[in-house]
Amino acid sequence: IVLLHALLYIALLPSFNLCLDPEWASYKLGIFICLNCSGIHRNLPEVSRVKSIHLDFWENDLVEFMKTHGNLWAKAKYEAKVPPFYYIPHSKDCLVLKEQWIRAKYEREEFVATSTAIKHPWLPCLGVGCRTVKVQCR
Numbered sequence: 001i002v003l004l005h006a007l008l009y010i011a012l013l014p015s016f017n018l019c020l021d022p023e024w025a026s027y028k029l030g031i032f033i034c035l036n037c038s039g040i041h042r043n044l045p046e047v048s049r050v051k052s053i054h055l056d057f058w059e060n061d062l063v064e065f066m067k068t069h070g071n072l073w074a075k076a077k078y079e080a081k082v083p084p085f086y087y088i089p090h091s092k093d094c095l096v097l098k099e100q101w102i103r104a105k106y107e108r109e110e111f112v113a114t115s116t117a118i119k120h121p122w123l124p125c126l127g128v129g130c131r132t133v134k135v136q137c138r
């Protein structure tokens with residue numbers, strides 16, 4: 001757990017706007033996340049599995065996995081091709097907006113450098129799922 005905390009702080013050195021208080025982690029993606037995002041990740045069992053940093057048991061191999069991955073690694077991989085003007089949610093934004101971002105990033109892998117998104121180049125906004133305009137939460 002002490003090691004996880006050390007990793008967490010390294011992962012968060014460059015300010016990570018989406019999560020204010022990352023007390024959770026996705027041990028499948030190797031990232032540290034907050035309670036809000038952990039709820040979203042729980043709905044994506046194909047791509048993410050969540051554990052509490054404090055409350056859950058961490059096997060050595062999972063700690064090793066977190067050590068070799070982490071938020072910086074995930075950012076480099078999953079945000080490699082975020083289009084200019086794409087609105088990246090902040091911690092204060094609503095869950096719907098965060099969920100859209102998390103699904104686009106980790107489930108559809110839209111911004112991975114080698115993803116199919118490259119083969120199907122990003123199209124201008126056509127309404128639903130518009131990428132250039134911030135979705136209204138209410």
Ligand SMILES: *[C@@H]1O[C@H](CO)[C@@H](O)[C@H](O)[C@H]1NC(C)=O
Pocket residue numbers: 018019020021022034035036091092093094095
């Ligand atoms: C959780 O989300 C709410 C808004 O949806 C936000 O105000 C709060 O700061 C978030 N908590 C964390 C830990 O990011």
Ligand SMILES: [Zn+2]
Pocket residue numbers: 018019020033034035036037038
């Ligand atoms: Zn979060």
